Amino acid sequence: VAGQIQIDRLYTLADFEAAANQQLNFMASEYLKAGIAGEVTLRENRAAFERLRLLPRLFEDVSAIDTRLTLFGREHASPILLAPVGYQKIFHPEGELASVEGGNLSNTTFISATFASFTIEDICLRAKRPAWFQIYVQNDRGFTQELINRGVTSGCEAICITADTPVNGPRERELRAGFHLPPGVERANLRSLGSTLANAPHRNIYTPIRAANVTWKDLEWIRSICKVKLLVKGILNPKDAVRAVECDVDGIIVSNHGGRGLDTVPATIDALPAVAEAVSDRVPILMDSGIRRGTDVYQALANGATAVLIGRPYLHGLAVAGAAGVARVMEILRTELEMTMGLMGRARLSDISTQTGL
């Protein structure tokens, strides 16, 4: 009951972040905060949104604001999805099972991570609407194929190939916090490869970098074996976006891995317009990294995105109140988007024009 009272006084995603940081242990909160290296991109993800300006239109009929989005034929309560994040048991005992339940409650899509602490099968069992499955392409192509098959068999509607981490590197904030997988948290999807990989210690700077030899040919191969929707996640360069479209993907996710990939890459909202221009409406563009406000969601859409993903914010909700916390975070953000649309004079998502800039 105390928790219930508390959640009523969390008015914004920033409030949830503060509450989560109080609740989590140091290692967990540092892991969630961490960006790569000097965290230039992490900060820039927020700063870029704060630099953008909205220019409203008045005297529009906004008596029936509608934030619903149909994506790949399925209705979402809003153009806001739940991004793939690994090891969610670190934040709440129910981990991804609570998050996918939050997605159910919020009428939106949950995207499971390869490094989820529950298997994709267990997660899909809890999903009332099809989840998506994020996959790190493994040097072992057989296992990549196995992962895709397991996702599809479990009912996933889409596969997201994360392309922005061909090499492994440490995040210093994690190193300083002594980050490790706590007892009971494992890479559940990797169990079939043996406990070694499922429970392998976290990477460290002095570990030799194990870099991938994954190329566009692999993406073509994945496309050929993937019978559900296929998206590529982690694109910032318009040339890569065009190439991905030419590989017949169904969607693109503009992302800098929440500032956790390569430092000093642009904020996604700054990278988005050029990608959108290059893609030119051939496939939907999603984006993540830095979304904390309804005005951010609006800006993403006005700059060419069809939808956005949030990551850390829903994990703050998860840490504070499990599935209900996830759902509350989603509702706050959706309501803020609704208010932004009303104040901008656009009652429907399709009224948000990238032609006029806004």
Next chain:
Amino acid sequence: VAGQIQIDRLYTLADFEAAANQQLNFMASEYLKAGIAGEVTLRENRAAFERLRLLPRLFEDVSAIDTRLTLFGREHASPILLAPVGYQKIFHPEGELASVEGGNLSNTTFISATFASFTIEDICLRAKRPAWFQIYVQNDRGFTQELINRGVTSGCEAICITADTPVNGPRERELRAGFHLPPGVERANLRSLGSTLANAPHRNIYTPIRAANVTWKDLEWIRSICKVKLLVKGILNPKDAVRAVECDVDGIIVSNHGGRGLDTVPATIDALPAVAEAVSDRVPILMDSGIRRGTDVYQALANGATAVLIGRPYLHGLAVAGAAGVARVMEILRTELEMTMGLMGRARLSDISTQTGL
């Protein structure tokens, strides 16, 4: 007497703000400070003025500086009016009655809010010069018409339609301060609708958004029934300004609601030039949001405004010393404008050219 001494040592509007914050309780001062959401626009309203530069002309005869403005046929001591702000009893027991008295003393126009804590009739009884009446268009058109009629009957010279809040949203700073209407403070103009609406609790994020279906057609209708001057308040977009002029309004108020409407919209001083160019002198343009210095007033005029409104600053004056405080704030700002005009080499308002930029 102690208060009298104190006021003599308040040299700037910032001094009045500090003094008011000492005097007011936390809820009241937070309510007055509050911007919407992340308060990006609230900060930008000030930052934009600090970025602008003035370039003086020397050796002009400034022995007779004249800040007087004739607006809609009526003389004002300066191009500075008193903006509509609701619930003024929160700041001083006499509330709007003291503010309108401050307007009398300062020889300028007071604009009453729909959500004033006194009725428009009571306020107009105290006004030695005609007040203006700000109106939120209600979904109940009959009540809108009633409000207009009451204003005109009471002697108001102009009606200002606030157009920038078609939906209601919360301000987190208010939520955190537990803002509510204190006992004895009500929306006096709404009494005829019953005590429920007059005393309704303050909006909250979890209140379903009640969005307006007010459109340009409504503005045309208001124009047709409004026999006094009609202004639209809250314009930032040049296209809306043109459309409003085509609806035959008598003036436009460029405003972002003091940073309380939609976050991340531009500072008004940044939005003003494009609006002014679009309006092209067909009607007077007023502006508010962020004015704290005589140089700000000058910049507004040099960028196309005929006059400005101040809001928070005169409420600081009200909180500190009632009507006398309001008048002192107005006099400080007027004197600063006078000094700016002298140092710029422009003795009359008409010497402030938007042609040359300054």
Next chain:
Amino acid sequence: VAGQIQIDRLYTLADFEAAANQQLNFMASEYLKAGIAGEVTLRENRAAFERLRLLPRLFEDVSAIDTRLTLFGREHASPILLAPVGYQKIFHPEGELASVEGGNLSNTTFISATFASFTIEDICLRAKRPAWFQIYVQNDRGFTQELINRGVTSGCEAICITADTPVNGPRERELRAGFHLPPGVERANLRSLGSTLANAPHRNIYTPIRAANVTWKDLEWIRSICKVKLLVKGILNPKDAVRAVECDVDGIIVSNHGGRGLDTVPATIDALPAVAEAVSDRVPILMDSGIRRGTDVYQALANGATAVLIGRPYLHGLAVAGAAGVARVMEILRTELEMTMGLMGRARLSDISTQTGL
């Protein structure tokens, strides 16, 4: 002797400022720090210099760096003069007499202020090289003429007409510090007008503004009666610069009164290039406001100035150690200029080209 030791450990103008602030009483140090209003221009005067970049040339022969400047036929140790500042007795018992002695020691020109605490006659008696005399044109033209005559008779080589203060305004920092003329400090040059004016209390915001009716015609008249060099001080606008040259002045001083005149005017180093282009070498251009480093002096010269004035920095020297302090400040700045010239590969002032930007 202790003072002597102290001065040896003051390595920069910033060190002198800190030492002076320790030594002076609050009222005096606040008076010296004060800019007008929000002190935007005061800060900008420094920030603008920090934004500018120097691009050196290497392998130039800089074995004989020469900072000497001949101005109006007279050699100066460096292109750095002592700006007019009033009431110097506030900072040191010997006031302007010590400062002019500092000019003697530094082989540079001291410019006396109208509001000096010693008469121009007393000051010129101490000057081993001709001083200049800064004059606020008075509404009483007869007294203006008397001042000019007294300056010329006393041996002044030039008259500087301050043009940027046609109206009087307060500086809030001074008001807050309760600034007033201490006993024994007077406007000595105004004694002939009676003790009232010589000792009049300091201006205050609620004093009605007494604005000047001084115009270009007055400047022409002054030119006609002034048989020594004539400069106009306070120009920021290129049009005013051209007009002044057309009035046959001998020089122009680009200044924003050290940020004490009108707030939000540009930093002088930002205003300088356009003025220099408009003047096009017809008369020497001096500038002040914000010079604290040898690189600043260099930038001023590279942007079109013939020489610079310093104000506050030499008063810090005066406060710390009288004439010796003034001389030390001048020597530090001259040495820093020498080092800058050496590192830039320009051994002579004439090598500093405005053609190449640097």
Next chain:
Amino acid sequence: VAGQIQIDRLYTLADFEAAANQQLNFMASEYLKAGIAGEVTLRENRAAFERLRLLPRLFEDVSAIDTRLTLFGREHASPILLAPVGYQKIFHPEGELASVEGGNLSNTTFISATFASFTIEDICLRAKRPAWFQIYVQNDRGFTQELINRGVTSGCEAICITADTPVNGPRERELRAGFHLPPGVERANLRSLGSTLANAPHRNIYTPIRAANVTWKDLEWIRSICKVKLLVKGILNPKDAVRAVECDVDGIIVSNHGGRGLDTVPATIDALPAVAEAVSDRVPILMDSGIRRGTDVYQALANGATAVLIGRPYLHGLAVAGAAGVARVMEILRTELEMTMGLMGRARLSDISTQTGL
């Protein structure tokens, strides 16, 4: 052993800096931190890197990242060399001998300073791969020639002429810390000139500036007598770069002396592109000043550099753990570069294109 543990927890160059500052006495740490004057350029060296953005390419084969560089026919583990810094005994008893050993361990080149605390002969004895020798051209040309001969005889592969300090000036941070050569630290290479010069007290602002008359003719002469590779260090101006190439040098080092030369010159990464365009691949360009991250090294290469030098960072390593500390710093930076290359999709240095910007 305790030290060994400590070094394992230093994950970045910033960690080494903090650890070194704990270990060093105040005078030594201040000496190492010091930039010239207001330290504008010192700060800008970092700020400029943080402003730059990287734009990755995905799905490239990065399974075999190779950071090796062949420079002047010799393989380096990475394009990162050890910059010349004097008086290294201040930071560690073994001084330059430990640093050159760090170079051996890291398979990179150590550049000895003229003002090393060991002789070039002693240093070269410890070098397992040829060192380079940085030389301040002395007004005594005979001694310059002697230094070059000693370097070449000792086995140096290249001579670097530092060109950006034709005059001597103080750094205030050093003056305030009372910087002096501690007992046992001398300019070992200057012993042949007598102990006076080898142990001369540190320069001071009140020392008359002793400026060099070294010109391009001297560089031509040095070229004629120098039978090994010849580089000029300290170039920021593209015109100087072209002139140096015309003097037949073998390489250019873009540098602002780590912010210790002339204040307000550009960050080297900002100066680099114009120099690279002017040089147009005729000779390799090296750069230093501000490199702290693998992304910085990458940006330097993407903006036209063939390699970079680091200075302060390896001295932090030296202070913390001698040769092992130097090697660790080098390995961290090399690994960060490796990760950057992987995440950028460039497996070889030659894939880093200045044509595409990145």
